Amino acid sequence: METRIVPQTEMAAFVGELMKTARVMAPVRRDGVGYFEWLESADQLDATCVVPRSSPKAALLPRCETLFGWRLEKGEQRIVPPPEPIPQILFGLHPCDVRAIATLDAVFASDPSPDRLYLARRAVTTVIGRGSLADPATAFFRELGVDPMDNGGCDLFLAPLDPDRHVLEIISDKGRALLPACERFPKADDRALALLADLRKSSAAKTEANPGLEQLAAKLAGMFESDLWSRIHEHCAGCGVCAFLCPTCHCFDIQEEQRGDRGARVRVWDTCQFGLFTRHASGHNPRTSQKERLRQRIMHKFSYGIEKFKVPFCVGCGRCVGCCPANNDLRAILRTIRETPSE
Numbered sequence: 016m017e018t019r020i021v022p023q024t025e026m027a028a029f030v031g032e033l034m035k036t037a038r039v040m041a042p043v044r045r046d047g048v049g050y051f052e053w054l055e056s057a058d059q060l061d062a063t064c065v066v067p068r069s070s071p072k073a074a075l076l077p078r079c080e081t082l083f084g085w086r087l088e089k090g091e092q093r094i095v096p097p098p099e100p101i102p103q104i105l106f107g108l109h110p111c112d113v114r115a116i117a118t119l120d121a122v123f124a125s126d127p128s129p130d131r132l133y134l135a136r137r138a139v140t141t142v143i144g145r146g147s148l149a150d151p152a153t154a155f156f157r158e159l160g161v162d163p164m165d166n167g168g169c170d171l172f173l174a175p176l177d178p179d180r181h182v183l184e185i186i187s188d189k190g191r192a193l194l195p196a197c198e199r200f201p202k203a204d205d206r207a208l209a210l211l212a213d214l215r216k217s218s219a220a221k222t223e224a225n226p227g228l229e230q231l232a233a234k235l236a237g238m239f240e241s242d243l244w245s246r247i248h249e250h251c252a253g254c255g256v257c258a259f260l261c262p263t264c265h266c267f268d269i270q271e272e273q274r275g276d277r278g279a280r281v282r283v284w285d286t287c288q289f290g291l292f293t294r295h296a297s298g299h300n301p302r303t304s305q306k307e308r309l310r311q312r313i314m315h316k317f318s319y320g321i322e323k324f325k326v327p328f329c330v331g332c333g334r335c336v337g338c339c340p341a342n343n344d345l346r347a348i349l350r351t352i353r354e355t356p357s358e
């Protein structure tokens with residue numbers, strides 16, 4: 016694998032080169048908070064942010080997306096296909112966010128209805144991951160087996176050596192296509208690679224090698240009627256912040272919009288935390304309270320996802336822990352589930 020050394024001071028210049036080839040989403044900082052956003056200029060990059068508050072999933076599953084449009088022409092309805100996706104680079108993704116993309120890929124590529132729009136966008140997406148040596152306070156990705164120095168799923172990976180430099184690993188064909196933007200950096204020497212190997216070894220030692228997720232899924236499958244759900248939902252306000260910030264949550268609604276002689280069918284983010292999500296046209300709602308909705312969220316992430324796709328729908332990024340207005344802490348909920356005797 017080809018490797019280069021990227022000084023921290025050159026990161027914005029690197030992104031500037033990348034922006035000549037594709038649109039780039041990367042961490043930016045506003046009012047002291049990091050977010051993933053499309054860059055208008057490389058100067059916007061925040062090259063220190065580890066896990067921004069918003070995730071990069073909007074690059075693959077936009078908050079609002081036109082599935083197709085239509086217009087009336089001489090009384091006939093004409094279908095207007097959605098625009099073709101344009102090449103895009105997701106820069107500076109923490110390995111937990113890269114793992115989250117793998118779960119979205121599993122869902123949107125699955126039979127019997129692979130999602131054509133998602134897959135077309137994914138095909139023109141290049142993922143540039145960036146590892147970290149210090150874990151954010153609310154993150155628990157190591158408990159779920161995600162190593163913050165793992166380059167799996169990346170086309171390019173920036174592995175930190177110290178605060179001043181990264182080893183840039185050029186991994187896939189998509190990554191090699193960006194070689195012209197990388198050639199300005201010197202090749203990594205043996206000393207740098209030996210240091211990286213040591214850092215990886217010590218990071219792996221701190222990461223759970225066997226997180227017991229299949230056992231957790233099996234246990235949850237027997238807890239559908241547990242009293243636990245009556246307790247842990249008590250503070251939940253059903254605001255949906257946890258789902259909208261989550262890099263793996265992917266529920267959506269489909270709506271029709273019309274103005275005059277034209278309209279569109281659009282897909283918009285939705286969440287199982289909203290009462291309206293499961294309300295039938297008759298007014299009946301099978302999930303009558305937040306108890307059923309929070310149970311659904313936990314079950315989907317740690318039972319159904321593992322059962323169907325062999326991966327949890329949580330990567331331990333900690334966004335929901337840090338941003339829940341009711342201080343619901345997924346780490347504590349998981350601890351309680353693991354400590355609850357099997358029924």
Ligand code: SF4
Nearest residue numbers: 251252254255257339
């Ligand atoms: S962010 Fe907190 S209060 Fe809002 S829906 Fe999620 S768990 Fe409930």
Ligand code: SF4
Nearest residue numbers: 261329330332333335
């Ligand atoms: S459930 Fe919470 S910790 Fe897990 S991936 Fe989603 S936002 Fe991150």
